Amino acid sequence: MNPYRRSLFIRLTSVLVYAFLYAPILVLIVFAFNSSRTNVNFGGFITHFGPLTMEGSTVIQSPCGPFHWFCELGKNREVMGATKNTLTVAFISTITSTIIGTLAAMALQRYNFKLKSFTQVSLYIPIVIPEIVMGIGILVLFSQLFTFLNGLFGITGDARLAMGLPTVIFSHIAFSIPFVTLVVQARLQGFDKSIEEAAMDLGANELTTFWRVTFPTILPGILSGGLLAFTLSLDDFVITFFTTGPGGTTLPIYVYGLLRRIITPQVNALSTVWVLIVFSIMLLLQRVQNRNT
């Protein structure tokens, strides 16, 4: 019997669900080439290359041809700034939360210490509370804290503590740690300690054992956790919304603001680029994974 046989019903439904998942994405991409600036209806592709000419709200001709909105995107320095911020926040918060989370997972899985249950429970809380509750809570905390500290030390001017990119980074680390910890914990649960004991019997000390035996085995879990943290940070809107300040605009915040203005196909161009980059990364990871297995 073919173990990979699935009924027609399953196959059909799956195709439909995939179509459901991708239909909006396709619409987004197609409209990125829309010649109509208002982006309400599809006005056809821009076919002529040349200096920018418009007729009403339709672009007839553009130096970049059909890729007009992508070029506009390239000139948009706010997008560049927001992208830089998003990536900065994502990388820093991912690396930090992965390290901290892995340590916590080790602690929870292998040691008994006084605050163990408290730690475990507090790690579940960010997963089960709605983001808006956490976002507002952090805003209240930081505002009160900063006002207090600024007053206490008489800090004024630029040196003043204020909301901005650093507060965003701290918040992202805070909501990522629980996810990383859970993932690594799950991986540790299935880990067979006898290998470690064997290594130690063979003469390795604790550090070496960890580095050459334990770590490589839980590495997939750590990477998964890190990937999850990265994904959460990249896409986060609600918590960033409440904790950001001057110079701390990230892409989701920027896109939300963009949606509230004159909506041009530039938003679609941005989405298309985003999708393409994500797709390429996925493909690459796929290739590498297939090569390793």
Place this chain on the structure above:
Amino acid sequence: MKDKLLKVFVVIILGSLLLTACGGGAKPTSVSNPTSVSGEFVCPDPENKVTVTSKELNLYVWTEYIPTDWITCFEKVYGVKINREEYSSNEEMYAKLNAGGSNYDLVQPTDYIVGLMIRQGLLQEIDKNKLPMSNFNPSYLNLPFDPGNKYTLPYEAGTDAIIYNSEKVTNPPTSFADLWKPEYAGRMVFLDDSRVVIGMTLLTLGYDVNTKDTAQLDAAKTKLAQLIPNVKLFDSDSPKTALIAGDVDLGITWTGEAFTAQQENPAFKFVYPKEGAILWQDNWAIPKGASHLDAAYAWINYTSQGNMFWMMLRDFPYIVPNQAALDYAKTNQADLFNAYMNSTITNVPLDAIANGHRIEDVGDATPLYDKIWTEVKGGQ
């Protein structure tokens, strides 16, 4: 493992390079330009150049309200980096400032929230000697929300009134009361603004827009509850989108949206209702504790110049309180000036202004307005 990471980074870097390769110099972002876009813009010199030691300026402003050219020119002329953060409602801006821990140098409050901000100690007094007060039309100065302009300087003004698509609406409304007509059901877009919508309901009942009388508010609530099911959507961000897209045919919107909608489709008409439209004014204000005061004053002075502020006529169509800008446009940008003067949207007839109403902060009645708003919207 290292191989994989390296490839990932290469892809990201290549992707970003591709985007920036398309980049060029800043071009004027023109909304109302019907033909080709002009070449590089030349930044005018500042009329009162001041010495600025700050390296940055933190602007906290409305979305889509500052011409990009201003930012480019200011950075060029003064060598100060501009950080722009945006908000789309006064409440958002107020909440941020009131929470503390923010570091903005300039904000753009609308008239009704200025009083509240002053009371809460969020704004600092401005030094009129350092500002080009003579650039402004006196009818926009010394208004009741900031007597003597101790805290604010006019920026742009506008109205909230009725817009409709003359091709689709055969029986156009002439007053707020008309909006209750059953033929408009399911075809309207309203602002998502409790004060404006409850306010216009109060006007139809002959009450004051800023009343705190619970009996009057109750009557307004009952009347409004009948209307709300006829409203297709509420949108204070971009109501023109639904209008242009044909999702709705009429509604309540503000000056800028009405003008842009009309540009897209000349069938749109903006009418000042019989009860009187809502008048509003946005202003520059300096939050207390701003760290780059010199840059803030330099910015206001530079952007209020006639040869800079005229760009608002080009990019964001509202009522311009800056007379110097209008004078400059009259001689140097005749097309824009004529478009501005010929439209009743931007050049509001005097009787409409006299008939208009301003919204003011209602203090402890604010939760009452919000409760009514939640009830009429949420009770479905």
Place this chain on the structure above:
Amino acid sequence: MIKRLRENKSFQGTILATPTLIFMVGLLIIPLILTLIISFGSRSADGNVIYGFSLHNYVRMFGFSTDCQNGKSTCFDPLYTQIMWRSLSLAFNTTFLVILLAYPLSYFVARSHPKRRNTFLFMVLVPLWTNFVIRVYAWMMLLRTQGVINGVLGWLAGLFGLHFLPLEMLYTPGAVLVGMVYEFLPFMILPIYTSLEKIENSLYEAAADLGANPFRTFLKVTLPLSMPGVVAGTILVFIPVMGTFIVSDLLGGKQVILVGNLIQRQFLDARDPTFGSAASLILMVMTLIVTYFYTRKFGFGEEIIAV
């Protein structure tokens, strides 16, 4: 101290957990406590907090208002309970629909050839990696009166010579439901997939050998073994739906008011942080209660961590 570190295992554990504790206590527990303190306060005339101890905000949420029109001291006002109920219904409906759509797909991927599984999974993840807000915007383009769906339907009707009246899909509660289902579908697919993937093929073969038809196999073998995944997915879907305000804002035309919208408005438009804080905490408790009962019945899934 280093010696103590080497010998005392409990101390080692504490050290490893300390950074986490700092973040959790600092950025989670303390903010929640602050929110709690504020929720007991009252609103000043200008919207600031007057600290005190009063339960009136909570009482208000559950319908007993203290400022009544007809002169009574307390009266029943179901406004906020309605909003809570609406949010709960939407969350339940969304979760139900999401499970219906996710399960077949997860099954499909779990039982496909191992080499192809990752590809299928990645295909599920790619939409997730595009921006949340942009995905909602895409649905606006699809659902609006002159949008893509109406355009396609109109073209089809034209082919058959039928008169077509565009469907009013956008700015309705239905649009909000579709948007929510779309946003959170991948979060259900992944956990269900993980638990289904663990079921070895031999189990299916054994069931077949014992004479069970596909439906019975599903009911007695597949479904029970996949429950941890379903539970994990439910938690990952139900909770965010309760707190989201963007989807209802953009797709509902700001008419569909959920608890998330209510909370957001208290902090902005209404300038009543005390009521907003109370509403936040009530939301949190509601989700905790539902989660607790749900996991008690079905077990807590480790599949929550599936990626």
